[in-house]
Amino acid sequence: MQDPPDPRLLKNRSRLGHKLRYALAHPRRVGPHLRRAARNARLRLRHRGDHVAFYRAVMASDTARSPEAAVGGVPSHARWLAIGRMQYDYLVAHGLRPGDRMLEIGCGNLRAGWRFIDHLEPGHYYGIDISPDILVEAKKTVVRYGLQDKLPYLTPVDDLTLDFLPDAWFTVVHAHSVFSHSPLEVVAECMANVGRVLAPGGFFDFTFDRTEGHEHQVLGEDFYYRTETLVRLAAKHGLAAHFMDDWERLPHGQSKLRLTHHPVVSH
Known part of the structure; x- marks a missing residue:
């Protein structure tokens, strides 16, 4: 018999009832939420129809207040380090080798990236982000940890077409908390x-906010997808998806899929 779905995965955070219950349970968070909603409404009007431009403005605003909190809303430096360490440990345990050529989509201020850079051979780490502001902080992270000799590449982008990158080059592609902030058309562009x-033989790991109920978004920032939606989208673009069950046991609140090329069948 199949286990019933986790009640947390059935929540629709966009519904008024959920918002009211959450406000009653967390009254101190109501003010910050309303201020964020007002700011996002202004930014959506300014960048109407362009999610990337909207979210770049969100990141500029968040980075100006706190570069570390801008990446995943982490409340402390210790938590920033812990989340980065969790990503690094998991990926190393699941196949990341020093000789890999890694592309990190949405590298942010190198919360996990500085550990990847240190682990990989020089010139093997490529980090991209839509936010120039957070990439300035990424450069500071490289300096803070003395990683200049590792020659990381840090590049701002305005989309996820990856058109400036070479064919069949990266053995590992990684995106943490990127699709959780992306509408489906942006996810589709990346895939x-x-x-x-x-x-060939490489893999693309990404996290996403999972729902087993209705897919929805909150404030134009947080997007919740059913696993099968992303699996089907990957298949449409010739990629096989594997749900990473053991990731679910870690303290992060997101789910993870690994995409690979379909194996070539010889006749």
Whole structure:
């Protein structure tokens, strides 16, 4: 018999009833939430129809207040380190080797990236982000940890077409808390192009906010998807998806899929 779904995965955070219950349970968070909602409404009007431009403005605003809190809303430096360490430990345990060529989509201020850079051979880490502001902080992280000799590449982008990157080059592609902030058309753009830059035998790991109920979004920032939606989208673009069950046991609140090229069948 199949286990019933986790009640937390059935929540629809966009519904008024959920918001009222949450406000009653967390009254101190109501003010910050309303201020964020007002700011996001202004930014959506300014960048109407362009989610990437909207979210770049969100990141600029958040980074100005706190570069570390801008990446995943972490409340302390210790938590920033812990989340980065969790990503690093998991990926190393699941196949990341020093000789890999890694692309990190949405590298932010290198919360996990500085550990990847240190682990990989020089010139093997490529980090991209839509926010120039957070990439300035990423450069500071490289300096803070003395990683200049590792020659990391840090590049701002305005989309996820990956058009400036070479074919079949990256053995590992990684995106943590990127699709959780992306509408489906942005996710689709990435999946339509990541297969081209992914080397044979390579993999693309990404996290997402999972729901087993209705797919929804909150404040234009947080997007909740059913696993099967992303699996189908990957298949549409020639990629096989594997749900990473053991990731679910870690303290992070998101789910993870690994995409690979479909194996070539010989006749």
